[in-house]
Amino acid sequence: MSNNAHTHTRTHTRTHAHTDSHSLPAVTVLGLGAMGQALAGAFLAAGHPTTVWNRSQGKGEDLVARGATRAVTPAEAVRAAEVVVVCVVDYDAAQAVLDQAAGDLPGRLLVNLTSDTPERAREAAAWAEELGVDYLDGAVMVPVPMIGTPDALIFHSGTRSAYEKYEATLKALAGQTAYVGEDHGLAAVHDLSVLDFFWTAMHGLVHGYALAAAEGVKAAAVAPHMKTLAALLADVVDGTADDLDSGKFPGDLDNLTVEAANVRHIVRAAEHRGLDAAALRGVLTAADRSIALGHGADNWSSIVEGIRKPA
Ligand SMILES: NC(=O)c1ccc[n+]([C@@H]2O[C@H](COP(=O)([O-])OP(=O)(O)OC[C@H]3O[C@@H](n4cnc5c(N)ncnc54)[C@H](OP(=O)(O)O)[C@@H]3O)[C@@H](O)[C@H]2O)c1
Numbered sequence: 001m002s003n004n005a006h007t008h009t010r011t012h013t014r015t016h017a018h019t020d021s022h023s024l025p026a027v028t029v030l031g032l033g034a035m036g037q038a039l040a041g042a043f044l045a046a047g048h049p050t051t052v053w054n055r056s057q058g059k060g061e062d063l064v065a066r067g068a069t070r071a072v073t074p075a076e077a078v079r080a081a082e083v084v085v086v087c088v089v090d091y092d093a094a095q096a097v098l099d100q101a102a103g104d105l106p107g108r109l110l111v112n113l114t115s116d117t118p119e120r121a122r123e124a125a126a127w128a129e130e131l132g133v134d135y136l137d138g139a140v141m142v143p144v145p146m147i148g149t150p151d152a153l154i155f156h157s158g159t160r161s162a163y164e165k166y167e168a169t170l171k172a173l174a175g176q177t178a179y180v181g182e183d184h185g186l187a188a189v190h191d192l193s194v195l196d197f198f199w200t201a202m203h204g205l206v207h208g209y210a211l212a213a214a215e216g217v218k219a220a221a222v223a224p225h226m227k228t229l230a231a232l233l234a235d236v237v238d239g240t241a242d243d244l245d246s247g248k249f250p251g252d253l254d255n256l257t258v259e260a261a262n263v264r265h266i267v268r269a270a271e272h273r274g275l276d277a278a279a280l281r282g283v284l285t286a287a288d289r290s291i292a293l294g295h296g297a298d299n300w301s302s303i304v305e306g307i308r309k310p311a
Pocket of ligand 1: 031032034035054055056057059087088090092094097113115142144
């Protein structure tokens with residue numbers, strides 16, 4: 001969406017969300033769940049005039065005590081700010097909130113920090129464009145206690161000029177704020193890619209402990225070895241990225257056939273103890289498909305060919 005296309009509307013409607021040249025932009029946070037409260041708290045801590053709204057009453061009392069203004073409706077909240085952040089449970093909820101303030105959004109920057117899929121982000125962007133609203137989609141990558149810290153990471157995608165204009169404001173929420181592109185779906189793409197790795201690994205961590213426990217070994221006894229392995233992962237992350245980007249899977253040091261046999265051992269041992277092994281069976285299915293496609297002598301990264309051709 002072009003920033004310039006809506007300059008007139010913006011100039012026209014920004015009069016009562018006013019931010020003068022000596023103060024920080026006025027912000028609104030719609031949604032005061034755990035994350036919304038943290039976002040509003042970070043804006044307050046950074047000195048932004050902050051308005052908050054939540055569907056149910058009783059949330060955010062401490063924010064009001066710290067100086068936030070509570071709005072009675074989403075529209076009232078939107079009118080109070082130059083930058084409007086929405087952070088609710090999902091995009092259906094976000095849309096339900098934004099529909100109540102649609103007439104007041106043009107002329108302000110809308111930043112949607114609700115997590116969802118790339119397609120939902122693009123649909124929301126199309127809705128915003130139709131309204132003539134500058135829109136950034138975002139994905140919060142850190143837990144609540146990290147919001148407002150230098151190490152916090154939030155991805156943003158969408159209107160570049162809007163991001164650049166409000167980057168300092170957005171950095172009040174996360175020191176590592178990163179702009180990942182004009183396509184509004186890209187924040188969610190980065191979010192889901194990273195979390196795909198995270199949740200699969202978290203499943204593996206718990207599954208590995210459960211396998212040890214099923215054999216009478218405490219998780220604490222295995223934990224140091226889990227950490228040794230985790231320390232190797234940073235290099236594996238880079239090497240695998242090189243393999244995927246180049247499409248080359250040199251199998252001189254390890255190969256998919258041997259690694260798949262290792263996975264098969266884990267599946268057998270887990271099922272022998274009555275544990276669920278569905279996730280690892282899925283890994284094996286992809287590996288076997290890749291081997292059938294001719295990648296048995298390539299390295300582990302070549303499992304991607306099996307992932308790309310689901311049954
Ligand atoms: N918590 C985290 O650590 C974390 C980390 C990264 C990303 N996120 C993302 O941040 C977003 C919010 O998460 P959260 O932890 O704040 O969730 P939460 O504590 O469960 O809060 C959910 C919020 O959504 C609102 N809501 C739900 N349905 C609604 C509807 N139909 N209309 C209007 N408001 C509605 C709730 O309002 P009521 O109070 O009225 O129910 C509440 O404000 C999610 O997309 C989540 O994936 C969270």
